[in-house]
Amino acid sequence: MRTLKLAAAAALVLAVSACSKDGGSSGEAPASAPADAPAAAAPTDADKAAALAALPAPYNTGDLANGQSKFALCRSCHTITEGGPDLTGPNLHGVFGRKVGSRPGYPYSDVVKASSFTWDAEHLDKWLTDPRGFMPGTKMTFAGLKDPKDRIDLIAYLKVETGYKPAP
């Protein structure tokens, strides 16, 4: 069952990257992903494939299956579902477009509290490469994800799974 689901997800990812190679002007592009779909409906694999295809390059070619497997490195400290609890690290739902260190009630380190950028793919890429290099003094004890392709896949996965909505 799990294998089947993974295979289906991989097939979708392949199908999506095949589409995006022919210029992105295909009539099948998910031009109007409903911006305010009811939050209660769990996104289907097709919704996720559409969300992936709508990401800016290079994230639209991200491999969600690999991103999911890299997220295993974060899972012990972070949840990503809406309303998920804070663990050692803060819940990451809605992190894209959120000001750094702004999850209510989470006890961030001073360096994070003193920062003022907004999380986007660029900042996350630097953070995930080397958290303590990017923000010396952070209490996120994660060594870093050194392979750029793994970071693309993980960021694509996080965008799809944390409710990121591209600007209209």
Ligand code: HEC
């Ligand atoms: C050992 C626990 C741990 C692991 C593993 C970990 N984190 Fe964190 N993370 C934290 C902590 C603690 C913070 C708060 C940092 C601070 O306040 O200095 C944090 C903060 C963050 C933030 C900033 C959130 C905000 O609200 O500003 C992001 C984004 C993040 N982590 C992503 C990740 C991702 C993605 C991974 C996996 C590649 C990961 N983390 C792995 C513990 C962890």
